[in-house]
Amino acid sequence: METFLLVYVLLVGLIFGSFLNVLIYRIPLKLTVVKGRSFCPNCNHNLNWLDLFPVFSFLFLSGKCRYCRTPISPRYPFVELLNTLCYMGAYLVFGIHISTLVYCVVCxxxxxxxxxxLDEGLIPDRFHFIIGACGILMTVVTKDLPIVDRAIGLVAISIPMLLIAVLVGGMGMGDVKLLAVCGFLLGWKLILFAFLAASISAAIYAVIMMIKKAAHRKSEIPFGPFISLGVIVAAFFGNNIINAYLNILFSM
Ligand SMILES: [Zn+2]
Incomplete structure (x- = not known):
């Protein structure tokens, strides 16, 4: 039963991952995401189900369009695999629980x-609304976190970042709103953890880019992907890591 469910989650992750690629391509172009068949962005040829099977089509077609042989970005199977990993992670951490469903949507x-x-340098508002709604759903349905913890989470990082965005700049409003809704979802402890993880990973990335001379001190690195990484790590492992850290701290 356990294995059966895990395979089911894996397949759902792959299928939704494939749909995420459609969203990533179509939302910035303001194309409809529910109607219309998928097509090759180079030759415009309609794709059939053999071309659209998540990850496997990419492997069977050796990463090229079947019709015009243009290379397909490895980003497509990457998104599908990443989404699948997140869904399986949510299931393994939360089990058969509403939290699994909520965190699949959030991831x-x-x-x-x-x-x-990464592509456009902005975060569309609809994602803030969906994650915010997930936070409200969790507040209503589960009692795992006091509402005060969520309320503090809403403002703990977002308000200081809002001040920095207004007074200093360098931080987008999309990032501030993302920190607010994720803070409400996770509560103050985990959003602090997520923000720390995001800052450290962004700093490491910036140093690597500077060494490779791809980025100058002034060039802007989008912070959304790092916040997302931090939030996912915090949601799945945050409590365990914080508890392990406190144990070490208090046993000294
Ligand atoms: Zn093509």
Whole structure:
């Protein structure tokens, strides 16, 4: 039964991952995401189900369009695999619980908004609304976190970042709103953890880019993908890591 469910989650992750690629491509172009068949962006040839099977089509077609042989970005199978990993992670951490469903939705949103942020340098508002709604749903349905913890989470990082965005700049409003809704979802402890993880990973990335001379000190790095990474790590492992850290701290 356990294995059966895990395979089911894997398949759902792949199928939704494939749909996320459609969203990442179509939302910035303001194309409809529910109608219309998928097509090759180079030759415009309609794709059939053999071309659209998540990950496997990419492997069977050796990463090229079947019709025009243009290379397909490895980003497509990457998004599908990442989404699948998140869904399986949510199931393994939360089990058969409403939290699994909520965090699958949240992870998919974070993956899509991260790639749109990388491409366009902005985070569409609809993702803030969906993650906010997930936070409200969790407040109503589960009692795992006091509402005060969520309320503090809403403002703990977002308000200081709002001040920095207004007074200093360098931080987008999309990032501030993302920190607010994720803070409400996770509560103050985990959003602090997520923000720390996001800052550290962004700093490491910036140093690597500077060494490779791809980025100058002034060039802007989108922060959305790092916040997303931090939020996913915090949601799945945050409590365990914080508890382990406190144990070490108090046993000294
Ligand atoms: Zn093509």
């Amino acid at each position: 998919s949103c974070l993956i899509v908004l991260s790639l749109i942020d």
